[in-house]
Amino acid sequence: KAGVTQTPRYLIKTRGQQVTLSCSPISGHRSVSWYQQTPGQGLQFLFEYFSETQRNKGNFPGRFSGRQFSNSRSEMNVSTLELGDSALYLCASSLGATSPETQYFGPGTRLLVL
Amino acid sequence: AQSVTQLDSQVPVFEEAPVELRCNYSSSVSVYLFWYVQYPNQGLQLLLKYLSGSTLVKSINGFEAEFNKSQTSFHLRKPSVHISDTAEYFCAVSDTGGFKTIFGAGTRLFVKA
Numbered sequence: 001k002a003g004v005t006q007t008p009r010y011l012i013k014t015r016g017q018q019v020t021l022s023c024s025p026i027s028g029h030r031s032v033s034w035y036q037q038t039p040g041q042g043l044q045f046l047f048e049y050f051s052e053t054q055r056n057k058g059n060f061p062g063r064f065s066g067r068q069f070s071n072s073r074s075e076m077n078v079s080t081l082e083l084g085d086s087a088l089y090l091c092a093s094s095l096g097a098t099s100p101e102t103q104y105f106g107p108g109t110r111l112l113v114l
Numbered sequence: 115a116q117s118v119t120q121l122d123s124q125v126p127v128f129e130e131a132p133v134e135l136r137c138n139y140s141s142s143v144s145v146y147l148f149w150y151v152q153y154p155n156q157g158l159q160l161l162l163k164y165l166s167g168s169t170l171v172k173s174i175n176g177f178e179a180e181f182n183k184s185q186t187s188f189h190l191r192k193p194s195v196h197i198s199d200t201a202e203y204f205c206a207v208s209d210t211g212g213f214k215t216i217f218g219a220g221t222r223l224f225v226k227a
Contacts, residue, residue, distance in 0.1 A: 004157070033215070042219035043158075043204060056214040090157055103215065105150075105157035 002027065004093050004106035012112045018079040021109045023091035025072050031055075031096025032074040033103060034066060037088040046089075049074055050096045078111075086113045116141040116207050120218035128226050129197055135190040135221045137179075137205030147188040148206040148215070149179055158204060164188065175199075200225045 005024045013019050025032050033056075034046040045058035049068035068074045072093075078085055088110050092103035121136040139145065146165050150158040162173040169181040179190045188205060205218040 035217070043217035045214060045216065048214060058214075092158070102160045102163065103158075105159070107155075107157045 004091060004104050006089075006091055006106040006109050008109060009107065010110050010112075012114065013081050014114050015081055015083060017081050018077065019081060019111060021076045021078075021089055021091075021111075023074045023076070023093075023106060025074070025091075025093030026104055029093035029095055029104070030072050031094045031101070032068055032072065033092045033094075034074070034076050035090045035092070036060075037090055037108070038086075043090070046076065081113045083113050086111060116145065116209060116216050118205050118207050118216055118218035120203075120205050120221050122221050123219065124222045124224065126224045126226060127195055130194050132193050133191065133195050133199075133223065135203050135205075135223065137188045137190065137218060139186050139188065139205070139207045141186075141207060141209060143209050146208045147179075147181060148208070149173075149177070149188070149190050150204045150206060150217075152202045152204065152220075154201070161190075161203070195223070195225045197225050197227060199223060 007022045031050045033048040035043045037043045047066050048056040052068045063079045066076045088108045090108045092105045094101040094103050117140045119138045127133045148163045149161040151161045152158045162171045164171050164181045172178040177192045179188050202220045202222045204220050206215050208215045
């Protein structure tokens with residue numbers, strides 16, 4: 001089975017721009033979670049989607065949004081980028097029907113905001 | 115609200131020496147506990163998890179962790195480390211009812227020859 005894939009792997013943007021990141025979960029997985037990883041803060045939970053619905057949300061501003069499609073693929077959007085948004089963005093998938101479940105992580109998208 | 119504290123940000127150790135990576139959590143409800151490992155330039159992989167039952171859980175590569183409810187800890191140990199164990203290790207907690215996992219800040223294990 002193919003693992004979790006994330007595109008693009010690397011991205012450079014400037015302040016004020018917006019960005020969309022994509023995540024394709026493992027086949028059959030219906031839950032996708034997004035995390036922001038920075039050296040100082042570790043992994044911080046952004047949100048989790050299951051069957052196209054946001055089921056959980058972390059403490060991030062409204063500039064961070066996401067969605068999930070009927071094939072379970074998910075996108076994350078960050079509008080009006082700030083320097084502090086530079087980070088590794090990880091997505092993780094799981095079957096999603098019960099709690100808890102092992103999450104399978106993608107390699108991440110490294111975003112640099114200049 | 116739940117939180118996870120990993121007490122050491124970096125742990126240098128010589129090859130074949132024992133190691134303990136410490137993790138404490140806080141939660142007002144029952145929890146599930148996880149250790150994930152992140153090798154350089156890779157995503158996270160599950161190392162081991164505690165859901166219920168025996169409080170000592172083991173991974174296939176020699177790591178083990180013990181759930182201690184009274185001390186709210188889930189420390190990770192290995193009796194003899196290898197160079198290949200060099201990675202960042204994350205402790206995580208999930209409450210038994212939700213679908214949200216909270217991660218600690220990570221501990222960077224550096225194994226020296």
